[in-house]
Amino acid sequence: MRATGLPATKKRPNGGQAAVDAYCVAKYGQKWVRTRTLVGTASPSWQEQFTFDVFDPCTVLAVAVLDSHQLAGAGEADAPLGKVRIRVSTLGSGRRYEQPHPLFVLRPDRLVRCGELHLAVRFTPTAWASTISLYLRPTLPSQHYARPIPAHLVPALRRAAVDAVAARLARAEPPLRAEAVHYLLRDPSTHPSPAVPELAAYSRRRSLAACARLRDALAPAAALAAWLRGVRDWDHPPTTVLVQLLLLALAWHPKLILPTFFLYLFAVGAWNYFRRPAAAGPARMEHYADGVHPGMLEEDFDAGPASGTPPHVVEWRYRQLREAAARVQGLIGDVAAQGERAHALLAWRDGRATAVAIAAAAALAAVTYAVPLRALVAGAGLYATRHPLLRRGKGRPSALMCFFRRLPSNADIML
Numbered sequence: 001m002r003a004t005g006l007p008a009t010k011k012r013p014n015g016g017q018a019a020v021d022a023y024c025v026a027k028y029g030q031k032w033v034r035t036r037t038l039v040g041t042a043s044p045s046w047q048e049q050f051t052f053d054v055f056d057p058c059t060v061l062a063v064a065v066l067d068s069h070q071l072a073g074a075g076e077a078d079a080p081l082g083k084v085r086i087r088v089s090t091l092g093s094g095r096r097y098e099q100p101h102p103l104f105v106l107r108p109d110r111l112v113r114c115g116e117l118h119l120a121v122r123f124t125p126t127a128w129a130s131t132i133s134l135y136l137r138p139t140l141p142s143q144h145y146a147r148p149i150p151a152h153l154v155p156a157l158r159r160a161a162v163d164a165v166a167a168r169l170a171r172a173e174p175p176l177r178a179e180a181v182h183y184l185l186r187d188p189s190t191h192p193s194p195a196v197p198e199l200a201a202y203s204r205r206r207s208l209a210a211c212a213r214l215r216d217a218l219a220p221a222a223a224l225a226a227w228l229r230g231v232r233d234w235d236h237p238p239t240t241v242l243v244q245l246l247l248l249a250l251a252w253h254p255k256l257i258l259p260t261f262f263l264y265l266f267a268v269g270a271w272n273y274f275r276r277p278a279a280a281g282p283a284r285m286e287h288y289a290d291g292v293h294p295g296m297l298e299e300d301f302d303a304g305p306a307s308g309t310p311p312h313v314v315e316w317r318y319r320q321l322r323e324a325a326a327r328v329q330g331l332i333g334d335v336a337a338q339g340e341r342a343h344a345l346l347a348w349r350d351g352r353a354t355a356v357a358i359a360a361a362a363a364l365a366a367v368t369y370a371v372p373l374r375a376l377v378a379g380a381g382l383y384a385t386r387h388p389l390l391r392r393g394k395g396r397p398s399a400l401m402c403f404f405r406r407l408p409s410n411a412d413i414m415l
Contacts, residue, residue, distance in 0.1 A: 001098075002045040005115030009067045009079035020044075021068040022081065024117075025180050028052040028061045032169060034176055037068050042115070054123065056134055057089040064184045065103060065117055077179040080105055081114040086282040091123040097281040104285065121282065204320060209286075232385050244385055251378040333411065340409035349408050356403070 006020045022044045023037040031052055038044035052061065064083035069076040082103025091097060100116040125131045138145065149157065166181040231240050250257050348354045368376060397405075 001047060001118040001120055002043065003065060003081075003103075003115055003117050004043045004100075006042045006044070006065070006067070006081055006103075007112070007114055008042070009081075010069055010076070021071055022065055023068060024063060024065050025176065025184055026050060026061065026063045027184055029055060029059070032172075032176060034174065039071065054088055054125075056139075057123075057125075057131055058135070058139070059088055061086045061088060061121070062184050063117065063119065064180065065114070066180055066183070078177055080179075080183045082117065082285075083184060084117055084119065084282075084285060086119075086121060088123055090282060091121060093123065093125050093128075096120060096122045099281045101282075101284060204317075204324060207324065234385075234387055240385055244382060247381040247385075248378050251374040251381070254374065337409040337411045340411075341404060341407035344407050344409065345404075353403070353407055 003022060003024075006022055008020050010019075019040045020042045021037050021039045022041075024035040024046060026033045029052065033050045035046045035048050038046065062083060062085050065081040067079040067081055069078050082105055084101045084103075098118070098120040100118050102116055103114040105112045105114050162182060162185050165185070166176075166178040169176040169181055170178060230236065231243050234240050250260065344350065344353075345357050346354060
């Protein structure tokens with residue numbers, strides 16, 4: 001529809017005031033479209049409509065805004081002003097979404113907001129049953145699963161494919177410049193490094209963004225763990241009593257475990273349906289660049305040793321990378337130590353601990369044979385959720401956890 005607040009990226013050749021000559025490029029599947037260029041306005045109103053045939057709802061429509069430098073006569077590349085990516089499957093059937101999308105461009109020194117792009121999008125499926133059946137089909141042709149492409153070749157093949165598409169669109173009428181194609185198809189996760197084309201470029205900003213995404217993805221599991229701790233510690237006694245009653249019911253009627261689990265999933269989905277945002281539109285672009293050091297943003301544009309980066313900047317990046325790698329190294333070491341302790345449980349590395357373990361295993365074999373499973377499950381659940389007054393100390397690890405942590409690992413012999 002239109003854009004507002006676009007910043008100027010050039011000046012007129014005659015020394016006049018800076019101006020914006022903006023145009024949009026949209027891409028879905030193999031179809032590319034381009035709007036006309038509106039000269040000398042920071043609030044262009046294109047009011048152009050395009051139609052794309054959707055071959056798979058789980059795909060993305062990409063729209064980019066660029067400032068044309070051809071009228072300036074300097075022969076420079078067109079400057080990007082931001083882009084928007086919309087997943088088709090998140091759009092309701094036949095509903096019109098009209099909303100502004102903020103535009104961001106990453107600069108070597110900061111994140112720049114370049115105004116807003118106003119889009120109106122509508123997805124109209126023609127066959128509901130066939131649309132649903134697409135969710136059950138593979139996302140790639142069969143030959144990609146029979147002989148998959150090696151992961152280390154994907155960045156180079158992607159670069160070659162983008163170059164081929166840019167060369168083809170440069171011969172179209174009207175031609176589409178290569179910088180617009182590369183900007184619209186750029187994928188930060190697979191963008192190859194200029195210094196080593198067969199490797200993906202590293203960015204600490206993207207690493208922090210990946211950590212933030214992982215934290216958000218694991219947030220429900222952390223919330224569940226916190227709720228279980230509250231149940232165990234009797235933070236809300238009625239809830240703990242209800243959980244114990246449910247445990248006893250499931251222990252004495254195990255055939256109800258799976259139906260109860262799936263009924264719970266159904267109830268959560270139905271509850272979230274009524275709590276969903278009524279006017280939610282397509283999700284906005286995420287950048288994860290707020291509050292980060294400017295050096296992290298500059299790292300995204302570093303072309304390697306030949307880029308002329310000052311030595312002190314390279315040293316700072318190296319120290320930051322070592323700090324991040326040290327944390328990852330510690331996490332990997334902790335996980336490896338847990339696995340080594342589990343392996344040492346029966347490996348007789350610690351003879352006394354292994355003797356205790358096999359004696360406990362023999363005793364548990366006899367107990368589990370003599371006692372019904374439902375009684376074991378109920379007893380274990382009631383013991384785990386016993387009242388804090390019946391415990392030796394709140395927050396203290398159990399005897400089983402203390403025994404496991406005392407098992408040997410290779411961390412004791414690392415140089």
